Amino acid sequence: MADLTGKVALVTGAARGQGRSHALALAEAGADVIALDVCADIDTAPYPLGTPDELAATAKDVEALDRRVLAIECDVRDSAGLDDAVARGVAEFGRIDILAANAGIWALGKLWEITDAQWEEMLAVNLTGAWRTVKAVVPQMIAQKSGAIVLTSSVNGFEAGAGMTHYVAAKHGVLGLMRNAAVELGEFNIRCNAVCPGIVDTKMNDWPGSYDFIAGHEGGTPQERADNAYHWSSLAGRGLLSPSSISRSVVFLASDDARDITGVALPVDGGHAVLPGSNPNPVRSL
Numbered sequence: 001m002a003d004l005t006g007k008v009a010l011v012t013g014a015a016r017g018q019g020r021s022h023a024l025a026l027a028e029a030g031a032d033v034i035a036l037d038v039c040a041d042i043d044t045a046p047y048p049l050g051t052p053d054e055l056a057a058t059a060k061d062v063e064a065l066d067r068r069v070l071a072i073e074c075d076v077r078d079s080a081g082l083d084d085a086v087a088r089g090v091a092e093f094g095r096i097d098i099l100a101a102n103a104g105i106w107a108l109g110k111l112w113e114i115t116d117a118q119w120e121e122m123l124a125v126n127l128t129g130a131w132r133t134v135k136a137v138v139p140q141m142i143a144q145k146s147g148a149i150v151l152t153s154s155v156n157g158f159e160a161g162a163g164m165t166h167y168v169a170a171k172h173g174v175l176g177l178m179r180n181a182a183v184e185l186g187e188f189n190i191r192c193n194a195v196c197p198g199i200v201d202t203k204m205n206d207w208p209g210s211y212d213f214i215a216g217h218e219g220g221t222p223q224e225r226a227d228n229a230y231h232w233s234s235l236a237g238r239g240l241l242s243p244s245s246i247s248r249s250v251v252f253l254a255s256d257d258a259r260d261i262t263g264v265a266l267p268v269d270g271g272h273a274v275l276p277g278s279n280p281n282p283v284r285s286l
Contacts, residue, residue: 002255005030008093009254010086012036012076012133013103015050017202018152020058021243022100022250027067029251031098034089035059036074036082038103044121045105047207068093076103076129082136096140098254101133102152104170106204108213111165119166126170131177134192138185147190148254151178152246155269157196163213175265182263191262193253198269199232201240230282233270237286241270 009026013019014035023033039052052073059071070092074085089096104126109118130151141147156164157171174194181192199205211220214228229239249268252258267273 002029002251002257004098004251004255007031007097007254008034008089008095009098009100010034010036010089010096010133010137011100011102012074012129013050014058014071015039015052015054016058017050017204018197018200018243018246019050019100019102020054021247022102023058023069024061024065025244025247025251026098026100026254027062027065027069029255030067031254032068032093033062033070034085034093034096035062035069035071036076036085036103038075039073040075042105042121042125044107044115044118046107046209047203049105076101076133077124079132079136082132086136086140090140095144096137097144097147099133099137099141099147099149100152100250100254101130101149103129103133104152104204106164106167108163108209109166110163114166122166123170123173126167127173127177130174134177134181138190141185141190142188145189147185147188148258149178149181149185149190149192150250150253151192151194153178153194153196153265155196155198155267155272157194157265158273178265179263186262191253191258193258193262193264193266195246195249195253196265196267196269196273197246198241198267198272199229199239200243200246202243227284230284232272232275233282234275235271236283238270239282239284241268 015037062069153174154171178194215224
């Protein structure tokens with residue numbers, strides 16, 4: 001594993017799912033962690049979001065890895081809150097070396113049926129929230145003349161996804177944000193890359209509407225969610241991906257092992273991106 005000893009990482013969406021996994025992986029590699037999460041539900045997200053207790057559990061597990069942690073309830077739609085969180089983090093740790101801008105939501109809806117609120121909230125969290133987070137952290141990195149930013153996009157950052165136009169538009173936008181940040185921040189020795197996960201086993205897609213979507217019919221089940229996920233991968237034995245798989249890539253991109261890598265959108269998807277659609281004959285076990 002890459003060595004992040006002496007580094008400080010800020011992670012959004014850290015209460016659970018990929019964000020929690022990223023926080024623990026970065027801590028395991030040696031980084032101290034500023035863990036942010038809204039810790040409240042969002043009206044247009046069709047599933048419960050992380051809670052204060054879950055954020056506290058992330059903090060406890062970071063401490064169990066013998067790393068320091070600062071857990072803050074913060075909404076990525078709130079620039080003032082993000083500025084305050086960054087100021088608190090710098091006051092506590094003296095610097096911020098890594099940003100994992102992971103906070104995001106997922107929802108479904110035909111483009112002609114999505115409401116204004118659904119569209120605006122999706123972009124506010126997934127795209128504008130990523131920009132606000134980068135904007136809040138970058139002045140500190142510029143002062144240091146160093147930094148590594150990893151944005152969470154998706155395989156839907158470079159391909160269509162029928163029935164989730166607002167999500168696809170936001171994740172495409174994240175890649176545009178990443179590429180421009182890489183260009184504008186390079187002179188300050190700040191790198192910016194993105195991970196593009198495939199279907200990951202988190203609460204984001206573990207709810208009844210998601211079961212129906214993945215099964216392709218009403219009354220979908222958790223088992224159909226698990227079974228059909230194999231069609232998203234070209235590699236044998238890959239169905240729902242573990243959050244830790246994405247986290248290993250985040251740690252790599254944040255580390256000096258990737259010191260000459262910037263402006264890259266890295267798929268971590270079990271080979272989904274090379275498929276001509278879905279895999280009609282997936283191998284479910286090795």
